[in-house]
Amino acid sequence: MPSDQAQAAIVVLLEAQGCGRAALRYRLRDWLISRQRYWGPPIPIIHCDQCGPQAVPDADLPVLLPYVANFRPTGVAPLAAVADFVAATCPCCGGAARRETDVSDTFLDSAWYFLRYPSTDVAGKPWDAERTARWLPVDQYAGGPEHTTMHHLYARFVTMALHDLGHLPFSEPFKRLRLHGTITRNGAKMSKSRGNVVSPDGYIAQYGADITRMYMLFLGPWEEGGDFSDAGIGGVARFAGRVWEQYVNPHVPSNPEPTFIGEAARVRQQLIMRVGSGIEELRFHVAIAALMEAMNWLRSHADRLDAETYQAFRHDYILLLAPLAPHLAEELWLRSGGKFSVHTQPWPIADETVAAPATIEIPVQVAGKVRDRIMIPSDADETAIRHAALASARVQAALGGASPRRIVIIPGRIINIVP
Ligand SMILES: [Zn+2]
Numbered sequence: 001m002p003s004d005q006a007q008a009a010i011v012v013l014l015e016a017q018g019c020g021r022a023a024l025r026y027r028l029r030d031w032l033i034s035r036q037r038y039w040g041p042p043i044p045i046i047h048c049d050q051c052g053p054q055a056v057p058d059a060d061l062p063v064l065l066p067y068v069a070n071f072r073p074t075g076v077a078p079l080a081a082v083a084d085f086v087a088a089t090c091p092c093c094g095g096a097a098r099r100e101t102d103v104s105d106t107f108l109d110s111a112w113y114f115l116r117y118p119s120t121d122v123a124g125k126p127w128d129a130e131r132t133a134r135w136l137p138v139d140q141y142a143g144g145p146e147h148t149t150m151h152h153l154y155a156r157f158v159t160m161a162l163h164d165l166g167h168l169p170f171s172e173p174f175k176r177l178r179l180h181g182t183i184t185r186n187g188a189k190m191s192k193s194r195g196n197v198v199s200p201d202g203y204i205a206q207y208g209a210d211i212t213r214m215y216m217l218f219l220g221p222w223e224e225g226g227d228f229s230d231a232g233i234g235g236v237a238r239f240a241g242r243v244w245e246q247y248v249n250p251h252v253p254s255n256p257e258p259t260f261i262g263e264a265a266r267v268r269q270q271l272i273m274r275v276g277s278g279i280e281e282l283r284f285h286v287a288i289a290a291l292m293e294a295m296n297w298l299r300s301h302a303d304r305l306d307a308e309t310y311q312a313f314r315h316d317y318i319l320l321l322a323p324l325a326p327h328l329a330e331e332l333w334l335r336s337g338g339k340f341s342v343h344t345q346p347w348p349i350a351d352e353t354v355a356a357p358a359t360i361e362i363p364v365q366v367a368g369k370v371r372d373r374i375m376i377p378s379d380a381d382e383t384a385i386r387h388a389a390l391a392s393a394r395v396q397a398a399l400g401g402a403s404p405r406r407i408v409i410i411p412g413r414i415i416n417i418v419p
Contacts, residue, residue, distance in 0.1 A: 045100040148179075269350050291324070319342065
């Protein structure tokens, strides 16, 4: 019997004989939250010989760290050496008592910090219930896979406990988790022992933070990572140079042509859609590739636009670049007369009807005779054009069921099928 079937059969047999039953086990383990360190929130407990451990009264919270000159590890808790800190009064009997000298582990803090974020200006309590209900739980948590078995588990545990105690209206802290990928170097995992760790500092000094950031985002899908290479970052730097050129030495459009003015509007609207969805889906490389393509288009066709179209293109372009190259975009925005800051401007909204590729009519010949005229998107690639031509019933009738020997496409003009 296969293993999974056998497991179920064993349970059925044991249950029938009354000597066992199916149960779910979570493998939860004890979590020691105290540390013998200086840096950390002191655990608010007072130890009394008469009354045992007592919670510090609410009015005396939080217990603050005392100043110490030496917090190096000595084998005992550094706070135990601070007599003023240790000496306390028992909240129960009023007698002399000792304050707890361990602090809590950072994992305990990181298990609930997101609950504090919307209420950092609130004194006297950890969070404001109304703000918490409005802003939390966290919509999207972006982090590394190393957190899966510790930090995320602790955060969920603490949130569930606070929910059960009636302090939170939700029991799961994060609605969606996105794990980032790994950046390799020439195909190898970066490690100190291999000596192939890339520090961003040198690249930031050479290229600036924007180029370094954009290159990291351009390496590959955010959730998969990519391979870091010096040649690659140079490509992003050249792209930034081309952007700079369009704003610092703008074109003076000289020969406006209606076809290109219309096409500029379409390219611009498509860019708004591609950058917007790229950012929302964390596919930053797609957003940057779209910006690169659109910049190439603008450079090649700027002469054939009118001043208004050229200006509208540049206006939206810099807003779309801003989240990915914030300093460069701000500089170019100000240089081209924008008001501070590019980052507080409204995000462009795409006009999807303009963004749709224009369709063109194209004749299809079979054995030198026009058999049909089909409509295809003006930017359709060769595969899509072949598909569309062969999908025509008239073309199929002319072919008489035979597969074509050759299909010759003259873009925008004619499709010629050789049976
Ligand atoms: Zn006492």
